Amino acid sequence: EVQLVESGGGLVQPGGSLRLSCAASGFTSSSYWMHWVRQAPGKGLVWVSRINSDGSITTYADSVKGRFTISRDNAKNTLYLQMNSLRAEDTAVYYCARRVYSGSSTAFDYWGQGTLVTASS
Amino acid sequence: QSVLTQPPSASGTPGQRVTISCSGSSSNIGSNTVNWYQQLPGTAPKLLIYSNNERPSGVPDRFSGSKSGTSASLAISGLQSEDEADYYCVAWDDSLNGVVFGGGTKLTVL
Numbered sequence: 001e002v003q004l005v006e007s008g009g010g011l012v013q014p015g016g017s018l019r020l021s022c023a024a025s026g027f028t029s030s031s032y033w034m035h036w037v038r039q040a041p042g043k044g045l046v047w048v049s050r051i052n053s054d055g056s057i058t059t060y061a062d063s064v065k066g067r068f069t070i071s072r073d074n075a076k077n078t079l080y081l082q083m084n085s086l087r088a089e090d091t092a093v094y095y096c097a098r099r100v101y102s103g104s105s106t107a108f109d110y111w112g113q114g115t116l117v118t119a120s121s
Numbered sequence: 122q123s124v125l126t127q128p129p130s131a132s133g134t135p136g137q138r139v140t141i142s143c144s145g146s147s148s149n150i151g152s153n154t155v156n157w158y159q160q161l162p163g164t165a166p167k168l169l170i171y172s173n174n175e176r177p178s179g180v181p182d183r184f185s186g187s188k189s190g191t192s193a194s195l196a197i198s199g200l201q202s203e204d205e206a207d208y209y210c211v212a213w214d215d216s217l218n219g220v221v222f223g224g225g226t227k228l229t230v231l
Contacts, residue, residue: 035220037166044123045158045166045209047220061219095165104154106211106220107171114165 002026002110004096009115016086016119022079022096022112030054030074033099035108036081038092038117048094049081064090086119093117124149125210125223132229138198141226143210145191149221153213155193157186160207160225169208170195197228205230 008020022034036048049060049070058070069082079096093116097108126144133139143155157170168177170186173193185196193212197204210223 037220044207044225045160045211045222047211047222050220059219062217097166100171104156104172105213106154107156107168108158108166109168109177111165111167 002098004098004110004112006094006096006112006115009094009117011118011120012086013121014086014088014119017082017084018086018117020081020083020094020096020115020117022081024077024079024098027098029072029077029079029098032101033105034072034079035097035099036070036079037095037097037108037111038090039095039114040089040092043092046092050099051079083117086117088119091118091120123224124214124217124221125212127208127210127223127226129224130227130229132231133197133200134231135200135202137200138196139200139228140197141195141208141210141228143193143195143223145193145212145221147191148216149191149212149214150188150193151191152215155186155188155210155212157184157193157195158209158211160209162206166209200230202230204228 035050067085093114096112098110100107154172158166159169160166173188174186214221
């Protein structure tokens, strides 16, 4: 069974840092592009970042470019999101999602349950 | 302000057919495939339609998608109470070099 389990969320002061993890199981994670998507409380879905199967290609939304870093450790089947210089507007539930193996680049067939990040003093 | 434009709300009675629109531009919907997600309250999104009009296994054929030019639509026929959820369209944007979501449409089953 395919599973994605996020962890690492919590309360952090503005300007602080946090690293999210997404543990994958039930599939060969090293074969898939992976994404982070966030959702502020009561708001819609917003794409954050993506990484290709071997970690050599990364892309970011303008709102997080230069502050967030996506990475992966395929030996550990784990995806990461390092978040620095956090702002109040980064407060959201962060989901990791698996892109389908082939086909549409924005079709995410499996999602984690999400982890809440709160940037507040 | 989302790059893809959806109506904030939609509604229908059980058994009815409802459609949700998604408007974009030449750099996103006009040149890339559209996918749709369903998000039930308190849960993670679920892939509902991919590549404009394909259904993943397990998704009822009451759900269908279409695309024309720079717009796309999600249709739900035979509306059921369990369809009450938020629906999002999404596409790749060549100009932004990123994924763009619609603002979401809250569907209410009256």
